Amino acid sequence: xxxxxxxxxxxPGATSDGHRVPLLANVGGPADVAAAVEAGAEGVGLxxxxxxFLDDHRTAPSLETQADAYRKVLEAxxxxxxxVRVLDAGADKPLDFLTPADEPNPALGVRGLRTLLDHPExxxxxxxxxxxxxxxxxxxxxxxxxxVADRTDARAFAxxxxxxxxxxxxxxxxxxxxxxxxxxxxxxxxxxxxxxxxDLAQYTFAADRQVGAVSRLQDPWQPALLxxxxxxxxxxxxxxxxxxVCGEAAADPLLAxxxxxxxxxxxxxxATAIPYVRAALAQHTLAQCERAxxxxxxxxxAEEARRAAQAVLSGE
Ligand code: PEP
Ligand code: MG
Numbered sequence: 001x002x003x004x005x006x007x008x009x010x011x012p013g014a015t016s017d018g019h020r021v022p023l024l025a026n027v028g029g030p031a032d033v034a035a036a037v038e039a040g041a042e043g044v045g046l047x048x049x050x051x052x053f054l055d056d057h058r059t060a061p062s063l064e065t066q067a068d069a070y071r072k073v074l075e076a077x078x079x080x081x082x083x084v085r086v087l088d089a090g091a092d093k094p095l096d097f098l099t100p101a102d103e104p105n106p107a108l109g110v111r112g113l114r115t116l117l118d119h120p121e122x123x124x125x126x127x128x129x130x131x132x133x134x135x136x137x138x139x140x141x142x143x144x145x146x147x148v149a150d151r152t153d154a155r156a157f158a159x160x161x162x163x164x165x166x167x168x169x170x171x172x173x174x175x176x177x178x179x180x181x182x183x184x185x186x187x188x189x190x191x192x193x194x195x196x197x198x199d200l201a202q203y204t205f206a207a208d209r210q211v212g213a214v215s216r217l218q219d220p221w222q223p224a225l226l227x228x229x230x231x232x233x234x235x236x237x238x239x240x241x242x243x244x245v246c247g248e249a250a251a252d253p254l255l256a257x258x259x260x261x262x263x264x265x266x267x268x269x270x271a272t273a274i275p276y277v278r279a280a281l282a283q284h285t286l287a288q289c290e291r292a293x294x295x296x297x298x299x300x301x302a303e304e305a306r307r308a309a310q311a312v313l314s315g316e
Contacts, residue, residue, distance in 0.1 A: 009279040010040055013267065019286040021260050023278055024081065024268035026246060030072035035271040040278070043080030043140070045194070045268020046246035047073055049126070050093050057096040060122050063129045070133035074141065081140045083194065083246075083268070085173065086126055086157075088146035089115045092210055098122065107208060112147025112175075117156055127164035134168065144171035144194055149178050154189035173246075175199035180228035183235035183243075193236050195264070197247025201225055220249035221302035226262065230297065233263030244268055253280030258309050260286065261293030284313055 013023035024045030025036035029052060036044065052061050052069055061069075074082055089095040090111025098119060103109035116123040127143070134141045143166060145157040154172045161170040171192035174180050180200065183193060197220045202209040204224055207217035229245070236243035244266035249255050251273035257280055259267065267277060284292075292312040296305035 009275045009282070011278075012042055013278050013281055015260065015281050015284055015286045015289060017285040017287075019260070021256075021264075021281060022081070022266040023274050024083070024244070024246075024266055025271045025274065026268050027073060027271075030069055032271070033073055033076040037076055039271040039274040041077075041080075041271060041274055043077045044073060044082040044084075045244055045266060047082065047084040048088070049085060050088050050095075053087060053089070053095055059097055060125060063125050063132070066126060066129035067132040070130055071137075074133055074137050074139045078138055079140075081142060083142045083144055083171070083244075084130060085144050085146055086113075086116060086123060088112050107202065113145040113153055113157060114147060116145070116160075117153075120160070123160050124164060127161060127166055130168070131164055131166045134166075141166075141168040142171055142192065143168045144173055144190075144192070146173045146196065147175055147199070148172035148186060149176050150182060151185045151189055154186045158189045173199075174228075174232045174243075175203065177204050177228060180232045183232040184239065187235060187239045187241055192241050193232055193243040194268075195229055195232060195243065195245045195247060195249075197225065197229070197245060197249040200228060200247065204228060216302075219302035220247065220252070220255060221296070221305045223297055223299055223301070223305050225249075226258070226293070226297050226305065229259060229264065230262045230293075233265075236265070237263055242266065251277065253277050254306065254309055254313065256280060257284055257289045257313060258293045258296050261289030261291070288313060 013021045022042045024043045025041035026046040090099045091107040158170045169191040172190045173196045175196035205217035207214035233243045242265040246268040250267040251269035253276045256277045292309040295308040295312045299305045
């Protein structure tokens with residue numbers, strides 16, 4: 001039955017009763033675009049632009065180099081949505097010319113948006129390159145900042161986007177618990193949210209994402225993480241704005257149903273996961289997803305949450 005559903009899997013993401021959940025791809029650059037199109041991605045939900053910066057650790061790529069790479073990704077989704085994340089340097093993605101070398105706790109130090117606010121010329125060049133790349137294209141460009149902690153961060157990023165003259169929605173990633181707890185205040189400044197569940201788990205459980213010994217706490221089925229997802233999604237719904245997930249959690253078909261039930265409005269994942277997630281969503285109604293989400297949140301561990309959701313969705 002599962003294989004048949006997978007074979008039939010094509011078209012836009014939706015529950016069996018037609019509730020739309022756009023399925024988007026995570027890409028690292030133009031090389032990933034073909035696989036995303038092939039998998040039927042409706043756009044890009046996370047373009048990790050730091051890959052462009054890894055070739056040369058001494059300096060940022062020029063405006064032209066960046067604009068060329070961005071344009072190749074934008075052109076692949078002519079009518080679609082492409083969400084570009086501005087440079088997320090530091091911690092697990094260090095860059096010599098930007099990342100402070102002497103921090104005792106790099107994951108808690110100057111990284112993500114914090115780095116860009118310390119180096120405004122890097123952010124300005126990247127936003128100008130994005131503006132140039134999008135010129136004349138019908139694509140729906142959205143630009144988001146990593147590691148937004150609060151409204152002050154969100155405002156600084158939205159201001160930078162406005163100053164760059166970018167015709168794009170500005171958004172904030174929710175990767176820090178404070179951002180989920182105060183999502184409503186962040187939404188005063190930006191037009192959408194995107195949950196980065198990898199970092200959100202790391203910061204919620206004080207468990208380094210690079211340390212295998214604490215991987216139990218990196219499990220996105222942890223009920224505390226589901227609670228934070230629900231908070232952000234509820235705030236976005238009240239403000240009539242979108243709240244997607246672009247962390248690894250979105251690639252787990254069962255969890256994708258639960259995230260939908262929590263009110264998440266789009267799911268972005270590696271291209272290979274898209275057919276599986278599409279097939280899973282198509283087998284359940286939105287109401288079933290909501291019941292599975294409630295059942296998962298009512299438990300006390302990742303393992304129980306997974307089992308509870310499975311039980312609801314398999315009709316046990
Ligand atoms: C995340 O943290 O969940 C995320 C999507 O960003 P990255 O994995 O690139 O840090
Ligand atoms: Mg992250």
